[in-house]
């Protein structure tokens with residue numbers, strides 16, 4: 001349903017001496033999501049998750065320069081097409097609850113995004129699925145708790161009848177029940193034939209529902225793995241960063257890797273992970289590896305086997 005290839009995003013700005021400087025925040029990124037599938041995109045803060053979501057929807061800031069191609073249902077997503085199908089065929093569940101209009105009652109906001117069918121009935125059904133009382137529909141966003149506001153954002157997207165959903169960190173602020181409800185709702189949508197992209201830094205949540213996991217690091221996808229690859233010591237994982245993420249989980253060895261993700265304006269020349277990688281060689285420092293297929297997944301590492 002969605003096919004992204006060679007996506008790069010650069011920001012142009014003027015420096016203190018009024019010279020144009022470019023920072024590349026997403027580099028040569030490849031990704032696809034199919035109908036009936038939940039693809040999780042995991043990565044730490046600043047790895048480019050929200051920018052990726054905004055690029056797909058065509059809502060990047062004006063000073064962003066995009067290259068590469070994004071296809072939706074086999075056809076290129078041009079800015080014009082993005083405008084036409086945004087909120088209709090492709091729905092965003094945004095990261096920030098500030099996307100709710102503060103002056104419109106929340107029930108009405110959900111109803112406004114219905115394209116087909118009875119808006120009130122569909123809104124009621126969505127509220128019902130989420131244990132939101134019907135009177136909440138009359139509330140304004142400021143009256144909602146953080147978790148309720150998230151449920152409203154998810155409801156707004158799900159009543160739209162979209163086929164591709166992009167959920168940017170949909171679970172923070174939700175209690176365990178509400179989180180399970182949300183993730184089950186995504187599973188249901190996938191079973192109905194939708195394509196779901198679940199963006200999160202919570203790898204454990206991702207592993208409870210996703211079919212495949214794309215790991216984002218410093219603006220590029222370093223690995224695409226199957227959920228079943230996250231097992232035992234992580235021998236089935238392909239990239240050293242993914243293995244480190246897996247080992248860092250509380251249920252595993254709970255050991256963090258030293259160092260931090262490089263910032264977009266201080267990227268290493270070669271592999272983005274080389275400075276933190278214990279198996280890095282001179283080749284890794286010299287050139288950035290291209291993504292390649294490996295054991296039913298993808299990896300961007302010279303030494304992965």
Ligand SMILES: Nc1ncnc2c1ncn2[C@@H]1O[C@H](COP(=O)(O)OP(=O)(O)OP(=O)(O)O)[C@@H](O)[C@H]1O
Nearest residue numbers: 011025044045046047048049050051052061201264
């Ligand atoms: N408008 C902008 N101009 C310049 N750089 C930007 C802009 N928006 C984002 N960036 C940079 O792009 C990088 C990726 O940002 P992004 O918001 O996509 O991260 P993220 O993975 O969603 O992080 P988080 O988990 O904190 O939401 C960051 O280094 C950020 O500083």
Ligand code: NI
Nearest residue numbers: 049050051095
């Ligand atoms: Ni984000």
